[in-house]
Amino acid sequence: MSSIAQKKGFGATIWDFMTTVDHKKIAILYLISGGFFFLVGGIEAMLIRIQLAKAGNDFLSAGLYNEIITMHGTTMIFLASMPLLLAFMNAIMPLQIGARDVAFPFLNSLGFWLFFFGGIFLNLSWFMGGAPDAGWTNYASLALASEGHGIDFYTLGLTISGFGTLIAGINFLVTIINMRAPGMTYMRMPLFTWTTFVASALILLAFPPLTVGLFFMIFDRLFNSSFFVVEMGGNTIIWEHLFWIFGHPEVYILILPAFGIFSEIFAIFSRKRLFGYTALVFATILIGFYGFMVWAHHMFTVGLGPTANAVFALATMIIAVPTGIKIFNWLLTIWGGSISFTVPMIYAVAFIPSFVAGGVTGVMQAIAPLDYQLHDSYFIVAHFHYVIVGGVVLGILAGTHLYWPKMFGTMLSEKLGKWTFWFFFIGFHLTFFIQHFLGLMGMPRRVYTFGADQGWDLFNAISSAGAVFMAIGVIILLVNVVMTTIKNERVGNDPWGDGRTLEWAIPSPPPFYNFAQTPLVRGLDTFWIEKMDGNKKGMIFAEPLGDIHMPNNSIIPFVISLGMFIASFGALYFLDGDKPWALAVLIIGLLITFGSMLVRSLKDDLGFYITKEELLEDAKGGKTDGH
Amino acid sequence: MDINQKYTPQSWPDHPETATMEGKNKFIGFWLLLAAETVTFATLFATYLALKDKGPSGMEFSAAGLFELPLVFAMTMILLTSSLTSVYAMYHMKNHNFKAMQAWLGITVLLGATFLGLEIYEFNHYLHLGFGFTNSAFSSAFYVLVGTHGAHVLFGLSWFIALMLRNAKRGLNMYNAPKFYLASLYWHFIDVVWVFIFTVVYLMGVIG
Numbered sequence A: 001m002s003s004i005a006q007k008k009g010f011g012a013t014i015w016d017f018m019t020t021v022d023h024k025k026i027a028i029l030y031l032i033s034g035g036f037f038f039l040v041g042g043i044e045a046m047l048i049r050i051q052l053a054k055a056g057n058d059f060l061s062a063g064l065y066n067e068i069i070t071m072h073g074t075t076m077i078f079l080a081s082m083p084l085l086l087a088f089m090n091a092i093m094p095l096q097i098g099a100r101d102v103a104f105p106f107l108n109s110l111g112f113w114l115f116f117f118g119g120i121f122l123n124l125s126w127f128m129g130g131a132p133d134a135g136w137t138n139y140a141s142l143a144l145a146s147e148g149h150g151i152d153f154y155t156l157g158l159t160i161s162g163f164g165t166l167i168a169g170i171n172f173l174v175t176i177i178n179m180r181a182p183g184m185t186y187m188r189m190p191l192f193t194w195t196t197f198v199a200s201a202l203i204l205l206a207f208p209p210l211t212v213g214l215f216f217m218i219f220d221r222l223f224n225s226s227f228f229v230v231e232m233g234g235n236t237i238i239w240e241h242l243f244w245i246f247g248h249p250e251v252y253i254l255i256l257p258a259f260g261i262f263s264e265i266f267a268i269f270s271r272k273r274l275f276g277y278t279a280l281v282f283a284t285i286l287i288g289f290y291g292f293m294v295w296a297h298h299m300f301t302v303g304l305g306p307t308a309n310a311v312f313a314l315a316t317m318i319i320a321v322p323t324g325i326k327i328f329n330w331l332l333t334i335w336g337g338s339i340s341f342t343v344p345m346i347y348a349v350a351f352i353p354s355f356v357a358g359g360v361t362g363v364m365q366a367i368a369p370l371d372y373q374l375h376d377s378y379f380i381v382a383h384f385h386y387v388i389v390g391g392v393v394l395g396i397l398a399g400t401h402l403y404w405p406k407m408f409g410t411m412l413s414e415k416l417g418k419w420t421f422w423f424f425f426i427g428f429h430l431t432f433f434i435q436h437f438l439g440l441m442g443m444p445r446r447v448y449t450f451g452a453d454q455g456w457d458l459f460n461a462i463s464s465a466g467a468v469f470m471a472i473g474v475i476i477l478l479v480n481v482v483m484t485t486i487k488n489e490r491v492g493n494d495p496w497g498d499g500r501t502l503e504w505a506i507p508s509p510p511p512f513y514n515f516a517q518t519p520l521v522r523g524l525d526t527f528w529i530e531k532m533d534g535n536k537k538g539m540i541f542a543e544p545l546g547d548i549h550m551p552n553n554s555i556i557p558f559v560i561s562l563g564m565f566i567a568s569f570g571a572l573y574f575l576d577g578d579k580p581w582a583l584a585v586l587i588i589g590l591l592i593t594f595g596s597m598l599v600r601s602l603k604d605d606l607g608f609y610i611t612k613e614e615l616l617e618d619a620k621g622g623k624t625d626g627h
Numbered sequence B: 001m002d003i004n005q006k007y008t009p010q011s012w013p014d015h016p017e018t019a020t021m022e023g024k025n026k027f028i029g030f031w032l033l034l035a036a037e038t039v040t041f042a043t044l045f046a047t048y049l050a051l052k053d054k055g056p057s058g059m060e061f062s063a064a065g066l067f068e069l070p071l072v073f074a075m076t077m078i079l080l081t082s083s084l085t086s087v088y089a090m091y092h093m094k095n096h097n098f099k100a101m102q103a104w105l106g107i108t109v110l111l112g113a114t115f116l117g118l119e120i121y122e123f124n125h126y127l128h129l130g131f132g133f134t135n136s137a138f139s140s141a142f143y144v145l146v147g148t149h150g151a152h153v154l155f156g157l158s159w160f161i162a163l164m165l166r167n168a169k170r171g172l173n174m175y176n177a178p179k180f181y182l183a184s185l186y187w188h189f190i191d192v193v194w195v196f197i198f199t200v201v202y203l204m205g206v207i208g
Helices: A010-019 A023-049 A062-096 A105-127 A150-178 A191-222 A236-268 A277-290 A308-319 A320-334 A344-367 A368-374 A378-408 A414-440 A457-487 A526-532 A557-577 A581-603 A612-619 B021-051 B071-094 B097-129 B138-164 B177-205
Strands: A548-550 A608-610
Touching: A010 A105, A010 A457, A010 B177, A023 A062, A023 A105, A023 A150, A023 A378, A023 A457, A062 A105, A062 A150, A062 A191, A062 A236, A062 A378, A105 A150, A105 A557, A150 A378, A150 B021, A191 A236, A191 A277, A191 A557, A236 A277, A236 A320, A236 A344, A236 A368, A236 A378, A277 A378, A277 A526, A308 A320, A308 A344, A308 A368, A320 B071, A344 A368, A344 A378, A344 A414, A368 A378, A368 A612, A378 A457, A414 A457, A457 A581, A581 B138, B021 B138, B071 B177, B097 B138, B097 B177, B138 B177
Parallel strands: none
Antiparallel strands: A548 A608
C-alpha cells in the first residue's frame, strides 16, 4: 500500500487533508481553522472596542452590536479556544504517551469535520439574514423573542460542533486509557497528557446537557414545543441551568489544557523536574471534579434562594484551593531552576500574575451578596477576560511557539515572538484591567453605547487603545508564521534542547507512524532520563522492529459532517411556511449522513501494514508515505 | 488481525470482544459513550420532572389522568425479555455458535420491534386525545424524553439488523465480534433507561 512519496500537487494535498486520519494532520486542520476563527472573533472584538471608544458612538447600530458581541463570545469559546487546544492535544498527547495514533483515527477525523461544518454554519448567519443576538449564553427568554434565524444558526451550529467535540473527548480518553506505551503508568504521564485526560472527561460529561438544552431551544423555536414558554407551562430557568451545567465545566475544559502546556514549559525551561508532580495531578482531578458543582454561581441573581446561593458560593471558594496548589507548584518549579527565557517561558511567567488576578476577582464574585453588585457589569467582563485571555489564550500562544517545531519542523522566530508577546501582553492588561473600574463605576455589559455625562469616556478610550496593541501583537505573529514557513529551516528532534518527554525524542515533524518501535518508559520525564543516561537514541524500545498496522484514509467523515450541515439548513427553514423545499433538504441531508454511516458500517476497513523493510528504508532517509 | 482466520469453539477466545486492540478500544470507548448518554437522559428526566403537569392555565391533561399502566407494563415486559434474549445471543457469540446467536438476535429484534409498535400506538392514542407535542410544556417534555428513548430503540434495531445481514454469510470473526457485543451493550442500556422511564414517568405519574 505504501510507496515512495512524490511531491504532491495542490489538489492532492487538499484531498489528503480531507481524508486524513493521522492525528498530526488533524491537529494542523484544527490549528488552521481554530486560528481562522480566532481572527474572526478578534475582528469582532475590534469592532466592539471601536464602538465603545467614545461616548454616544454610532459606528455600530444597537442591533448589529448585539449580533457582534454574541458572535464574538460564541466564536472565541467554541470555535477558537477549544479547537486550538484540541490541535495541541491531537498533535502532542499521542506522542507523549508513545502511541502511534489515537484510539479511533476515523472518529478523530469525524470530530474535526463536525466542528468545522458547525462553525461554518454558525458564521454563515452573517450572510443569511443576520447573526444570533441573544449573547453567547443565549438565555431563553431573550432568545425565543429574537426575530429572524440568528438563534437557529446558533443552536444548530453548536449542536453539530458539539457532537464533534464530544467525539474528540471520548477518543482522547480511550487513547490515554488504552494506548500508553509499556512502562507509561498513569503517574508517569506528562502533565499535558493528564490535563488532556481530565479535560476530555469534562467534555464527556458536560456537553450532553448543552446538547439537550440546544435541542429544547431548536424544538421551541422551530417545532413549537414549549420547554421555555412560560404561558404554556415552560420554564426559562431550565435553559440557564443546562447552559451553566455545561458552561462552567467548559471553563475548565479550556483552562486545564492550558495549565498542562504551562506545566511542560516550566519544567523544560527551568531544566527541572516539575515540583510536586503528584500534587499537580491531583489538583487537576480535583478541579475537574469541583468544576461540576459550581455552575449556579453564574445564577446568584436569579433567585434560587439563600441556601442554594450559600452552597454554590462555598463550592466556588473551595475550587480556588487546587488552583492555588498549582500556582505554588509552578513557582517552586522555577525556583532554583536554570531558567532560559524563551518565548514560551516568557508567556508562562506572564501567565502566573495575569491568571491569579483573574482568579482573585473570581473568588470575589463567589461572595454572593457582592455578586449582586457586580453582576452584568464590566467587572464581570474584566474578570472572565483575565481568566480566558490571561490563562487560555496565553497558553495557546505559548503552546504555538513551544510545539510549532514539533508540528511543522521549523522554529518560529524568537525575536518576532518576543515582539508579539510584549504587544499582546501590554495590550491585554491595558484593555481589561481598567474594565474592572468601569464595572465598579456602574457600566453595564452588553449595552451598545454610553452617555458623555456618565464619566466613562477616558477609561473606555484607554481600553480600546489596548485592543489595538493586542491586534498588532497578533499581526506580528502572523508575519512570524509566514516568514518561518518561507525560510523553512528544518530543526532536529529536540529543538529546544531541553525536552523532557517522548515527543522530543522523535523527528520534527514525526513520521506518520510516530514510533518505528514502541518505546519503553522508565520513569517520569522519560526522554530526560535517557538523555542523562547518555542514550543517544533518546529512548529504549519495548519491541523489535516489525510490521506496523495503520488505518486507511477515508472521505466518509467529511461526508457525514456535510450531511449534517445540509440537514441543518432544512431544519432552519422548515417552519417558515413559504419554503416547501426545506423538508426535502432536511431529509436529503439526514440521508447523506446516515447513508454514509451505513457505508462505513458495512464496508470492512482493516487498514494496512507498513513492512519492516519500508521502516528500514525510512530510517535510512527515504520517505515512506501512508497510502 | 486476519479477518479470514477461521475459528473453532476451541480456538475462539473467552472474550472475543476485547481480544484485539481495536476491540479493547471500542469496548472502553463505548462505555464512555454510555456515560455521556446517561447524562443526556438524566438531563431529560430532570427537565421532565420540572415540567410534569405544567401547562397553560386550564390544561385538561395530567400524568395521573393520562397514563394507563396495562399497556406500558406489557411494553416493559417485552423490552426486558428482549434484553434477556440478547444475553442469550451473546452467550452463543462467546461460544462461537453463529447460528444460535443470529436466531436469538432475530428474536431480540422481533421483541424490540413489537415494543416500538406499541409505543407508536400509545403516542397515537394520546394524539387522538388532543395531547400533542405542542399542547403544553408537559407534553413537550414527555414526548422528547420518551421519544428520545424510542429513537434509541429504532437505532438499536437498525444496528442489529445491519450487523445480522452484513455478517450472515461469513459468520463470526475477530473483526465483527466486538460489533455484536457493543450492539447488545447498547440494547441493555436502552432497557435500563426504559426501567427508569417506566418508574419515573408512568408509575410515579399514575400514583400522582
